[in-house]
Amino acid sequence: xxxxxxxxxxxxxxxxxxxxxxxxxxxxxxxxxxxxxxxxxxxxxxxxxxxxxxxxxxxxxxxxxxxxxxxxxxxxxxxxxxxxxxxxxxxxxxxxxxxxxxxxxxxxxxxxxxxxxxxxxxxxxxxxxxxxxxxxxxxxxxxxxxxxxxxxxxxxxxxxxxxxxxxxxxxxxxxxxxxxxxxxxxxxxxxxxxxxxxxxxxxxxxxxxxxxxxxxxxxx
Amino acid sequence: xxxxxxxxxxxxxxxxxxxxxxxxxxxxxxxxxxxxxxxxxxxxxxxxxxxxxxxxxxxxxxxxxxxxxxxxxxxxxxxxxxxxxxxxxxxxxxxxxxxxxxxxxxxxxxxxxxxxxxxxxxxxxxxxxxxxxxxxxxxxxxxxxxxxxxxxxxxxxxxxxxxxxxxxxxxxxxxxxxxxxxxxxxxxxxxxxxxxxxxxxxxxxxxxxxxxxxxxxxxx
DNA sequence: TTTTATTTTTAGCCTACCCTAAATCATAAA
DNA sequence: TTTATGATTTAGGGTAGGCTAAAAATAAAA
Numbered sequence: 001x002x003x004x005x006x007x008x009x010x011x012x013x014x015x016x017x018x019x020x021x022x023x024x025x026x027x028x029x030x031x032x033x034x035x036x037x038x039x040x041x042x043x044x045x046x047x048x049x050x051x052x053x054x055x056x057x058x059x060x061x062x063x064x065x066x067x068x069x070x071x072x073x074x075x076x077x078x079x080x081x082x083x084x085x086x087x088x089x090x091x092x093x094x095x096x097x098x099x100x101x102x103x104x105x106x107x108x109x110x111x112x113x114x115x116x117x118x119x120x121x122x123x124x125x126x127x128x129x130x131x132x133x134x135x136x137x138x139x140x141x142x143x144x145x146x147x148x149x150x151x152x153x154x155x156x157x158x159x160x161x162x163x164x165x166x167x168x169x170x171x172x173x174x175x176x177x178x179x180x181x182x183x184x185x186x187x188x189x190x191x192x193x194x195x196x197x198x199x200x201x202x203x204x205x206x207x208x209x210x211x212x213x214x215x216x217x218x219x220x
Numbered sequence: 221x222x223x224x225x226x227x228x229x230x231x232x233x234x235x236x237x238x239x240x241x242x243x244x245x246x247x248x249x250x251x252x253x254x255x256x257x258x259x260x261x262x263x264x265x266x267x268x269x270x271x272x273x274x275x276x277x278x279x280x281x282x283x284x285x286x287x288x289x290x291x292x293x294x295x296x297x298x299x300x301x302x303x304x305x306x307x308x309x310x311x312x313x314x315x316x317x318x319x320x321x322x323x324x325x326x327x328x329x330x331x332x333x334x335x336x337x338x339x340x341x342x343x344x345x346x347x348x349x350x351x352x353x354x355x356x357x358x359x360x361x362x363x364x365x366x367x368x369x370x371x372x373x374x375x376x377x378x379x380x381x382x383x384x385x386x387x388x389x390x391x392x393x394x395x396x397x398x399x400x401x402x403x404x405x406x407x408x409x410x411x412x413x414x415x416x417x418x419x420x421x422x423x424x425x426x427x428x429x430x431x432x433x434x435x436x437x438x439x440x
Numbered sequence: 441t442t443t444t445a446t447t448t449t450t451a452g453c454c455t456a457c458c459c460t461a462a463a464t465c466a467t468a469a470a
Numbered sequence: 471t472t473t474a475t476g477a478t479t480t481a482g483g484g485t486a487g488g489c490t491a492a493a494a495a496t497a498a499a500a
Binding site: 247248249259260262263264267279280 | 446447448449450
């Protein structure tokens with residue numbers, strides 16, 4: 001059985017995200033930027049992850065995550081997202097505050113704990129940001145989603161996730177009245193700058209730049 | 221502000237317990253046995269805790285916990301016991317399984333998390349073993365307790381804690397039908413071996429040796 | 441009081457994870 | 471094709487927390 005330290009788990013999770021679930025290769029600098037550690041530290045960690053065979057690592061040529069690596073990454077993501085659900089649903093944290101705390105909580109080593117937590121939360125399928133929660137075996141059932149700026153005029157849907165989940169962006173959304181779960185309808189689209197007018201929950205009308213709308217995922 | 225690492229927090233908590241809340245002095249070997257680390261490692265840690273002034277440390281003569289140390293230890297104990305309540309009440313762990321997991325959970329660094337958890341659990345005053353949960357400021361309100369083997373014939377009370385909380389002992393109690401919160405009455409006492417007969421919840425009668433009864437605390 | 445035994449500390453080493461500075465590799469430009 | 475640039479790795483060092491083996495201090499026994 002492969003066991004990873006907390007730091008190794010963090011790196012592998014970052015690598016999984018950067019490689020878009022294993023589709024793309026990833027560079028040392030990519031990981032460095034994501035983890036906010038220096039490239040030299042990353043090199044060292046990649047060597048270790050390579051030895052544990054959760055990534056395939058060729059010096060100077062970047063890396064690919066292995067099947068085993070994907071499994072482990074998905075288990076880490078599962079833990080992280082279940083704790084996020086707990087923090088938001090039960091402890092009333094707002095969805096822009098939970099990331100770091102969930103990270104720490106998800107490093108507690110206890111299989112049973114995660115099973116019980118899952119059960120206690122009612123086996124949720126999505127986290128507060130709308131991202132899917134993998135099951136025990138790493139299976140993910142994603143729902144069909146579309147970027148808000150690509151929706152046709154008049155089409156309706158529900159906000160289910162954001163691409164950029166930085167606290168700043170999440171706070172901005174809260175401020176203008178958009179939130180995960182909001183029912184929306186595209187009322188107007190401006191051709192020359194790509195901005196859109198959105199009706200939220202059939203009552204509040206808000207404007208969004210193309211950049212903002214391009215960060216919002218809608219289930220249609 | 222004094223900040224402690226997770227390991228330092230663990231040592232300080234152990235020291236607090238060993239010194240019976242600050243009443244007694246503690247030796248290096250005591251700490252070594254409690255923490256399951258070697259005396260050499262303990263010496264090093266005591267030096268560090270001494271520098272941070274949470275203990276008063278004299279080489280070769282043991283240590284005393286300081287007022288500041290007590291405060292910090294009580295905050296760690298508070299976190300630990302709140303997580304224990306969560307694990308037992310919400311996630312349905314049994315009270316003999318929660319210690320290590322609560323330990324890991326209590327190292328998550330987030331003040332707000334503990335406040336919200338406390339609120340979510342309904343501001344509990346005692347943990348699943350019946351031990352009191354200190355408040356935010358380290359105040360503890362202990363309830364008057366007596367050892368079960370010292371109760372008079374015919375007296376009644378409620379089991380609120382155990383002295384020996386080893387998994388083996390806790391499982392034994394579960395097996396014979398005793399548990400934290402059980403209403404009990406002393407039905408018989410045998411003089412020559414100190415064993416007792418106890419009526420639990422007015423229905424089940426159980427026998428206990430003096431050793432077992434001497435490990436059970438009852439609120440009278 | 442002297443010797444022996446026990447406790448405690450020091451010295452030195454190890455792993456994990458991070459860092460900086462210097463060296464090396466790959467590639468884009470001249 | 472050679473050079474310059476940027477990415478990456480190596481070398482060496484720091485902190486935290488553990489370890490063993492040996493030295494030193496205290497306590498107990500002769």
